[in-house]
Amino acid sequence: MSTVPDWITEPDTPYLLIDEAKLRNNIDYLRQRIESLGSRLRPHLKTLRTLEAAEYLLDSKNAPATVSTLAEAEAYAKAGYTDLLYAVGIAPAKLARVAALRQQGISLHILLDNMMQAQAVIDFAQQSGQDFSVFIEIDSDDHRGGIKPRDPQLLDIAKALGAHFTGLMTHAGGSYACHTEQGLKDFAKRECDAVRVARYKLESAGLPCAITSVGSTPTAHFGEDFSDISEVRAGVYTTFDLVMKNIGVCDFSDIAMSVVTTVIGHNKEKNWLLTDSGWMALSRDRGTAGQSQDFGYGQVCRTDGSLLEGLCVNSTSQEHGVIELTDDYQPEDFPVGHQLRIMPNHACATAAMHPVYHVLMSDGSHNTWQRIIGW
Amino acid sequence: MSTVPDWITEPDTPYLLIDEAKLRNNIDYLRQRIESLGSRLRPHLKTLRTLEAAEYLLDSKNAPATVSTLAEAEAYAKAGYTDLLYAVGIAPAKLARVAALRQQGISLHILLDNMMQAQAVIDFAQQSGQDFSVFIEIDSDDHRGGIKPRDPQLLDIAKALGAHFTGLMTHAGGSYACHTEQGLKDFAKRECDAVRVARYKLESAGLPCAITSVGSTPTAHFGEDFSDISEVRAGVYTTFDLVMKNIGVCDFSDIAMSVVTTVIGHNKEKNWLLTDSGWMALSRDRGTAGQSQDFGYGQVCRTDGSLLEGLCVNSTSQEHGVIELTDDYQPEDFPVGHQLRIMPNHACATAAMHPVYHVLMSDGSHNTWQRIIGW
Structure with missing residues (x-):
């Protein structure tokens, strides 16, 4: 330029200042990459948090998307978007706002990683008659939340959730510490393998898992095999930044x-x-x-x-x-x-x-x- | 509590969450301290940036205040406040917004530290017929902007500004690096002395200086002698924080x-x-x-x-x-x-x-x- x-x-x-041509290139590149590998994107809308950016990131109002706050979920729902994953472990006090959106017909999915949260969901559902759609967070890299794929609690939580259970989700935030191409490829494989193992554990126990969700901007760009992975999440790739430049x-x-x-x-x-x-x-x-x-x-x-x-x-x-x-x-x-x-x-x-x-x-x-x- | x-x-x-009782105590303490030392506060409104906090910080709509953006100046002016110092070196392109507020009768003072800025003010004033009120920034601690009190350019700038020149201002941001009571007292003295020397230089050259303005939260709390100092600025003392706790x-x-x-x-x-x-x-x-x-x-x-x-x-x-x-x-x-x-x-x-x-x-x-x- x-x-x-x-x-x-x-x-x-x-x-x-946002450069729209670059934004569009970044978005198109990753969409094509992930689709050519047989998966689909569930873009994270948290970087720009605008309705206009969502139009670039999402093909249709029913395309899957990820948000970081309920304020975003409410704003995107109001604009007609229907398939939203709130990708922060749910606080029980927030279930009423989640339920209100679900009552409007929004497929708002929530995330959790422990039995206290699951019990809060079950209790709220029983008292209100409202069903939920829950992803269980898997810890693929030891960096933040989630439960390990082989942790027996995974089965306990999924069983307890019953029909509220939808899928498995992991975020390899630890990939930000990588700085070689091979390191990033390995990290992407590790992220996918964690949910593959967790799904195998669940399905072996007769618990079907409809969606497996992985992703971070580095692993979405370096993963080579997304087989058995329903969807890939990434956010900051929309505009990129110097941290991503340093990671490569x-x-x-x-x-x-x-x-x-x-x-x-x-x-x-x-x-x-x-x-x-x-x-x-x-x-x-x-x-x-x-x-x-x-x-x-x-x-x-x-x-x-x-x-x-x-x-x-x-x-x-x-x-x-x-x-x-x-x-x-x-x-x-x-x-x-x-x-x-x-x-x-x-x-x-x-x-x-x-x-x-x-x-x-x-x-x-x-x-x-x-x-x-x-x- | x-x-x-x-x-x-x-x-x-x-x-x-803001604790109003603590906020009020912090505000009252510093006001009494500075007034008992014979000066007055020009509180910096940048920490909370709300009309409600301004009511605690300012005794009347004509009380002096400091802001960090023109957006604040416009909002406080709209609420009736009339004496505002925009304490960031003026960019020439912002003079039109400054002039618009001054046309409404707001004593909006601006800050500069070089002849290019002064010339922009003079040119704008000549073309528009709008007068300005300018503080020259003095560098008291070598940490950011301002000119040294003995720099001959100080006189050149004040002379060039003529009737637009109002006063001298310094901010001892370097005081944040202090961590002993004596160090803070010395820093406060250094801050005051810098504008005292600068004022002496100006007045010796026949250039009257109506206002001398100093301040930072640490120096406002530890200064012992504000003689010849018209006003003291501080902002974060409104709520304080852990950085201020560490400084003491x-x-x-x-x-x-x-x-x-x-x-x-x-x-x-x-x-x-x-x-x-x-x-x-x-x-x-x-x-x-x-x-x-x-x-x-x-x-x-x-x-x-x-x-x-x-x-x-x-x-x-x-x-x-x-x-x-x-x-x-x-x-x-x-x-x-x-x-x-x-x-x-x-x-x-x-x-x-x-x-x-x-x-x-x-x-x-x-x-x-x-x-x-x-x-």
Whole structure:
């Protein structure tokens, strides 16, 4: 990309910019990849949390999708989407909101990994007459929640749930620590194998499992065999980010999100630029800090999206960013009022700071998308 | 505090809880302190960014206040507040919004530290006939922006600004690195001395300086001599947080903000609790990581606000928190559905994640406050 339309300098900075052409490419690539391997995507909508992005991610109103909050489920249901997995272990107090959506005909699936949660679902169902659709979370990589595929409690929970039980779900969040192609392939296999083993255990005990769901952006892009896997989830691939670049899942040129910022001053003694994008615009996420290349609070680019090699946002306060210039650059190259773009470490975290996104459409026109906020 | 009203368990988690009695105490303490030292506060409204909090912080609609964005200035102006300092170096493209507020009779003061910004102000004023009120930022601690008090450019900028020039401002953000009482006292003196020297330089050159403005929460609490200082700014003292506790500015019991969360599972092998508060609710801020005590993503408390000693949120993903139990606790102490409160590392960052705050009033009743969002 070498030219951008004039409007890009017009919104007050800092603002979040989405490149629609890149977004569409990222979405189309993974959809084709997963379908060519015989599975289907259940995209996670948590990165952008907008109705407009959902239209790119989902082929139809009945396509499967994943959400991270009930606020999202309610907003997407209102827009007509019908097949939603709320992929955070259910808190019993949230069952009433789940039931309300199911009463509207939404296939809202919930997630759990222990008998206390299952009992809460069973009790609520008995008292209300409302049926539920439950995924049991499998721990495939020891990094967060879920039960191990060979844990006998798996059968106890599925039995107790009875007709409420729908399927098995795992998320290989540990894949973020991989940084070789073979490592990612192995991790994807491990993720799939965990639910394969769990399903075998259930089916051997006469407990049918309708859906097996796996996924994370790295494993969705490197898995080679999704046989017996109903669906693959991924979210941040929508826009990608510097964490994914470091893992090796995307290149700089695939990153569809940036924060547009303005130079407001210089510290010539230190060779610093001061900008109007602090952590309020970029987020406090330092996800690249422990990776092969640390991008500080983000990689600095020109407004046309091209990289300014070696420049990142080195520190932030609430509404200030500091860019320490390398010897290749002089403060005079970036006068007060000059605009720059910052690629984010972690797109989910950066998007979360912005109630509105500005979208550069592939024909150069300008759209704005409203984020669904809250829980 | 040992009892809390029942409503505290009712809002869906995660949610942000403000303790109004503590908030009021924090606000009253600093106001009395600064007034007894002969100066006055210009509170920074950036921590909570709500009209309701402004009513506690400001005695009248004409009281001086500080904001971090023009969105705040516009919202507070609409609510009738008239004396606002936008304390981020002005980007020339934002002058039209500043002018629009000044045309409405709002004393909106802007900040700058270089001749390019000053020239933009002068040019805009000449073309529009709009006058401005400008503070020049002084660098008192080498940590971000501003010009040094003895830098000859200070006089050049003030002269160029002419009637637009109002005063001098500095922010000793470097005080956050202090951790002894004497260190904080010395830092406060250094902050005041920087603007005293700068004012002397200006006045010796026949350039009157109507206002001298200093401040940060640590220096506002430890400064001993504010003579010749018109006003002191501070923001996070409204609710305080764990970073301020580590610096020594407050105690745990002063912290007026927490995130209420629900236990959604356990990893018994690892002695972990899983909760529904990830970084989306707590923020990615790890401000205590480099301090004397690292609280992870926050200190864990009971719902009555009392500390669970030794427990913090050790890791987060978007909507999950992991609390690693110490040997003093068993997972069974915290069953699924059990609620906890998390004290934040950095109140400004945590509040930024919540569009609505729930407020525990001192009479036990329940209010909700809406955050002013965007730029």
